[in-house]
Amino acid sequence: MTETKTGQAKQTVSKSSAPRIRVGVTYYPEHWGKARLGIDIPLMREAGIQIVRMGEFAWSRLEPSEGRYDFSWLEEAVNAFGQAGISVVLGTPTAAPPAWFHQKYDVYPRDEWKRPLGFGTRLQRCLNHPVMRESSRRITEAMARHFGHNPFVEAWQTDNELTQNYCYCDYCAKAFREWLADKYGSLDNLNRAWGTVFWSQEYSDWEQIPLPWFAKCGMAHNPSLQLDYRRFQSDATVTFQQEQVNILRCLCPGQKITHNIMGLNDSMDYFALAADWDFAAWDNYPITPWGENGMRVPLGHDVTRGMKNRAFWIMEEQAGITGWEMMGPQTEPGQIRAWAWQAVSHGAETILFFRWRSCLYGTEQYWHGILNHDGVPRRHFQEVKQLAKEFGELSPFLSGAEVRSDVAIVHDADQHYGYHIQPQVRGMGLWDQILRFYTPLWRWGVNVDLVSPAADFSPYRLVILPGWYILSDEFADKVRQYVSRGGTVVMNPRTVVKNIDNVCVQIPLPGLLRDVAGITVAEYSPMAEKVGSVQFRDQNTASISVWADQLLLDTAEPFAWYRDSIYAGKPAVTCNDFGKGKAWYCGTFGDEGFYHIFLKQILNECGISSWDGLPKGTSVRTLYREGKRYTILVNLEGQEKQLSLPGDWKMLLGEQGLNTLTLKAYGIAVLESDRS
Numbered sequence: 001m002t003e004t005k006t007g008q009a010k011q012t013v014s015k016s017s018a019p020r021i022r023v024g025v026t027y028y029p030e031h032w033g034k035a036r037l038g039i040d041i042p043l044m045r046e047a048g049i050q051i052v053r054m055g056e057f058a059w060s061r062l063e064p065s066e067g068r069y070d071f072s073w074l075e076e077a078v079n080a081f082g083q084a085g086i087s088v089v090l091g092t093p094t095a096a097p098p099a100w101f102h103q104k105y106d107v108y109p110r111d112e113w114k115r116p117l118g119f120g121t122r123l124q125r126c127l128n129h130p131v132m133r134e135s136s137r138r139i140t141e142a143m144a145r146h147f148g149h150n151p152f153v154e155a156w157q158t159d160n161e162l163t164q165n166y167c168y169c170d171y172c173a174k175a176f177r178e179w180l181a182d183k184y185g186s187l188d189n190l191n192r193a194w195g196t197v198f199w200s201q202e203y204s205d206w207e208q209i210p211l212p213w214f215a216k217c218g219m220a221h222n223p224s225l226q227l228d229y230r231r232f233q234s235d236a237t238v239t240f241q242q243e244q245v246n247i248l249r250c251l252c253p254g255q256k257i258t259h260n261i262m263g264l265n266d267s268m269d270y271f272a273l274a275a276d277w278d279f280a281a282w283d284n285y286p287i288t289p290w291g292e293n294g295m296r297v298p299l300g301h302d303v304t305r306g307m308k309n310r311a312f313w314i315m316e317e318q319a320g321i322t323g324w325e326m327m328g329p330q331t332e333p334g335q336i337r338a339w340a341w342q343a344v345s346h347g348a349e350t351i352l353f354f355r356w357r358s359c360l361y362g363t364e365q366y367w368h369g370i371l372n373h374d375g376v377p378r379r380h381f382q383e384v385k386q387l388a389k390e391f392g393e394l395s396p397f398l399s400g401a402e403v404r405s406d407v408a409i410v411h412d413a414d415q416h417y418g419y420h421i422q423p424q425v426r427g428m429g430l431w432d433q434i435l436r437f438y439t440p441l442w443r444w445g446v447n448v449d450l451v452s453p454a455a456d457f458s459p460y461r462l463v464i465l466p467g468w469y470i471l472s473d474e475f476a477d478k479v480r481q482y483v484s485r486g487g488t489v490v491m492n493p494r495t496v497v498k499n500i501d502n503v504c505v506q507i508p509l510p511g512l513l514r515d516v517a518g519i520t521v522a523e524y525s526p527m528a529e530k531v532g533s534v535q536f537r538d539q540n541t542a543s544i545s546v547w548a549d550q551l552l553l554d555t556a557e558p559f560a561w562y563r564d565s566i567y568a569g570k571p572a573v574t575c576n577d578f579g580k581g582k583a584w585y586c587g588t589f590g591d592e593g594f595y596h597i598f599l600k601q602i603l604n605e606c607g608i609s610s611w612d613g614l615p616k617g618t619s620v621r622t623l624y625r626e627g628k629r630y631t632i633l634v635n636l637e638g639q640e641k642q643l644s645l646p647g648d649w650k651m652l653l654g655e656q657g658l659n660t661l662t663l664k665a666y667g668i669a670v671l672e673s674d675r676s
Contacts, residue, residue, distance in 0.1 A: 048388025056091025082152025
């Protein structure tokens with residue numbers, strides 16, 4: 001039964017208003033043939049589908065043999081959907097080169113042992129191989145010339161789920177050395193930056209520089225070499241995409257360009273990849289055979305929105321059971337609708353479910369779609385239909401609404417790379433550090449932006465720097481200016497341990513930000529899984545683990561002290577006045593109670609409001625549009641929830657009681673307020 005209060009919503013909806021929050025699907029006409037289009041398109045129209053994605057894995061059908069193209073079947077599908085009022089996203093098919101291509105050209109990537117990957121899956125290509133580059137440009141250009149002026153093609157998706165090109169072939173070695181020569185200019189500069197005097201690794205010829213090939217069991221390559229290798233391969237992936245984007249921009253005027261990132265994948269610089277997109281998109285699977293993604297789902301939404309700092313798409317949204325050889329659990333009634341509304345509450349404007357119909361063959365036979373293998377509409381179909389109806393009714397209110405945040409969490413690829421190369425202790429990974437802050441903020445309904453180091457910090461009252469391990473002089477100056485002008489910053493352990501070459505700094509930690517933090521790290525203790533505790537200024541206590549910094553107070557004031565371990569009685573958390581702002585330094589990692597006390601204090605001092613007393617598993621996010629505030633509440637659990645409603649609200653979606661709101665299992669509520 002729909003929860004929509006259609007009478008209320010329709011009173012102010014203009015008939016000319018065109019819904020912009022849309023439901024779509026991924027569709028594979030090459031799997032089903034022409035006859036099925038006549039069945040699927042009417043069903044999609046009934047379900048409210050407004051956009052389809054096609055073509056991203058169809059290279060063998062689009063180019064059956066080298067230089068011979070067949071776009072007729074895809075054009076037929078594009079036109080059939082377009083004439084039915086359903087727009088199209090086309091994917092460049094370079095994620096899955098065909099068998100004839102591999103038979104003729106050895107473009108397989110090599111692993112650390114220089115062993116080639118074989119045919120039979122996808123992504124089995126080295127992005128630095130010149131033939132792969134040339135062939136990718138050729139198929140992209142052929143598609144662009146054919147579909148670049150088709151009125152039904154709204155956008156293009158480059159490749160599919162690009163990650164860093166972890167390849168160790170001779171082409172990569174040659175390109176890496178050229179990249180290094182361009183960056184450093186001379187071997188003397190490289191040797192000095194990397195500290196190659198260690199273990200007699202000084203280079204006298206560019207050809208001597210290896211990739212991080214397998215060398216000896218238990219031994220690792222120079223951390224500086226490893227960092228530059230990751231940067232180089234990230235740049236290679238960005239350049240691979242840029243070549244496709246340049247073609248599409250030239251030949252497809254008016255058609256937008258995007259890519260579907262893999263959420264919290266941290267193998268490459270997604271900010272650099274996103275520079276060429278018109279909008280960001282990601283693939284969201286909350287429950288898989290490999291476990292539940294939990295807090296990584298809302299974090300993935302905010303990370304994706306942060307790529308372009310505006311509305312984003314879900315290019316693949318879970319539609320049912322997921323699985324390859326093993327299957328995950330079945331979605332519960334209302335669950336996929338709840339996930340979709342959760343995405344909208346974080347700023348998503350278009351959600352495409354993966355996929356329309358479960359595939360009959362291949363690796364993803366058990367990655368289920370809206371329709372099962374038999375193609376019969378059932379529960380998931382009805383749920384998507386309800387969702388599309390709600391999106392249509394509420395689009396006049398929510399279309400173009402923005403996420404406004406007082407809090408920013410800054411992250412970038414170098415920090416991820418640094419912790420991958422030298423984890424130091426378990427639990428120190430950058431996503432681990434981010435989630436410790438993000439989780440309580442999300443639970444309190446506090447909007448958070450995940451931004452790059454290049455972002456403008458001035459709109460934010462609070463900027464969090466989790467694990468800012470590798471730091472440049474320029475970024476240190478940016479943080480210093482932000483705080484001195486009145487901002488509040490939070491730092492974690494291991495701040496400013498390395499310079500940009502991944503070499504340890506020669507000044508006391510936290511290095512270039514020591515004056516801002518007002519403390520000196522005199523000593524540190526990797527705790528790993530050992531548990532200790534701290535006591536806060538208000539006498540409350542909380543558990544800690546992973547790491548402990550011994551802090552000497554320069555100009556900072558203590559906020560919490562270690563209760564045990566070798567640092568018992570010494571400061572664990574500090575706050576320093578710096579210019580017009582404040583810098584908090586957290587010398588350890590805590591449990592849920594730790595961050596509740598720590599972050600609540602900071603939010604209160606910054607004047608950032610939070611929604612207290614929310615039932616567990618309830619998502620609350622706020623969007624803003626034309627002087628109105630829209631709060632979207634989503635029950636992400638299978639039990640009914642009740643909560644009080646502060647202030648005056650108009651209910652656009654949901655069921656309201658007397659001063660209370662009832663959220664059924666996986667229920668949704670959308671509230672409108674005049675407060676901005």
